[in-house]
Amino acid sequence: MKIFAGTSNPPLAKAIAASIGIELGKCAVTAFPDGETFVKIEENVRGEDVFLVQSTSPPTNHHLMEMFIMMDALRRASAARITAVLPFYGYARQDRKDQPRVPITAKLVANLLVAAGAHRVLTMDLHAQQIQGFFDIPVDHLYAAPVMYEYLKGMKLPNLVIVSPDVGGLKMAHAYSLVLDADLAIVAKRRKSATEIEAMTLIGEIRDKTVLMVDDLTETAGTLTTAAALLKKEGAKRILACVSHAILNDLGIERLRKSNIDELITTDTVLRPPIDGVNITTLSVAGLLGEAIKRINSNSSVTSLFEFKGGRTS
Numbered sequence: 001m002k003i004f005a006g007t008s009n010p011p012l013a014k015a016i017a018a019s020i021g022i023e024l025g026k027c028a029v030t031a032f033p034d035g036e037t038f039v040k041i042e043e044n045v046r047g048e049d050v051f052l053v054q055s056t057s058p059p060t061n062h063h064l065m066e067m068f069i070m071m072d073a074l075r076r077a078s079a080a081r082i083t084a085v086l087p088f089y090g091y092a093r094q095d096r097k098d099q100p101r102v103p104i105t106a107k108l109v110a111n112l113l114v115a116a117g118a119h120r121v122l123t124m125d126l127h128a129q130q131i132q133g134f135f136d137i138p139v140d141h142l143y144a145a146p147v148m149y150e151y152l153k154g155m156k157l158p159n160l161v162i163v164s165p166d167v168g169g170l171k172m173a174h175a176y177s178l179v180l181d182a183d184l185a186i187v188a189k190r191r192k193s194a195t196e197i198e199a200m201t202l203i204g205e206i207r208d209k210t211v212l213m214v215d216d217l218t219e220t221a222g223t224l225t226t227a228a229a230l231l232k233k234e235g236a237k238r239i240l241a242c243v244s245h246a247i248l249n250d251l252g253i254e255r256l257r258k259s260n261i262d263e264l265i266t267t268d269t270v271l272r273p274p275i276d277g278v279n280i281t282t283l284s285v286a287g288l289l290g291e292a293i294k295r296i297n298s299n300s301s302v303t304s305l306f307e308f309k310g311g312r313t314s
Contacts, residue, residue: 142285
């Protein structure tokens with residue numbers, strides 16, 4: 001088994017390799033003067049079970065193309081099996097044709113991964129679970145929830161209510177409420193654009209309670225911060241947010257600084273520079289991904305990685 005990594009998240013790739021007890025494979029990723037990516041695999045991979053770690057975080061297109069080129073290099077170097085490890089699967093929000101003349105880009109990315117040489121995919125907290133059905137190759141879909149749960153359990157939060165900041169995240173919120181023995185509430189939203197929310201309604205009782213919002217992804221933090229303002233207005237005592245992939249841009253960081261969110265709990269699936277003025281706790285999913293890679297390599301079951309406290313994350 002060998003693990004290689006693109007340039008999207010080197011610290012996570014190193015942590016995954018360290019959790020398994022091996023070193024990252026040697027490869028050179030450089031660019032031509034015109035911006036074209038050049039890759040050279042600097043060790044023998046003939047007949048090897050190869051895992052390629054690459055998050056499709058911004059710049060998304062660059063990191064995707066880099067991954068395709070690396071997979072092509074590995075395939076042409078006679079790797080026996082190539083597993084694309086995407087801690088964050090980009091373009092997942094474009095998973096259906098909800099307007100005339102728009103693409104289903106999540107499916108296109110799935111096709112491109114297979115065309116580039118992927119034999120299987122390992123990913124985490126897909127924005128829409130049906131994306132697994134876009135592949136005709138095996139997909140192992142992990143959840144960050146077990147890592148989050150261990151941290152939240154240690155916090156011993158009193159009078160806890162789990163809140164889904166939108167109706168689409170209700171299934172995830174329900175799973176958290178079960179394992180944390182907490183009540184459940186929903187914020188129903190109407191979206192105006194990709195960055196703006198038009199209206200919100202709270203369903204559930206949160207007055208004088210500790211509120212934990214759970215979501216899979218935040219970028220501009222519009223949904224989270226607007227929901228937090230509504231929850232504060234309705235009498236929430238303390239507000240925390242738990243997000244698997246925090247791909248924060250400048251607008252998102254600015255909104256979080258001004259928001260009512262006391263702590264943002266997230267993972268290291270995407271690389272972020274240090275952010276001042278926002279209380280962010282970053283938990284590592286390297287151990288979880290490393291264990292899944294070991295089990296895939298040994299053809300063992302990965303089902304138990306979805307289970308904790310006698311239940312399942314989905």
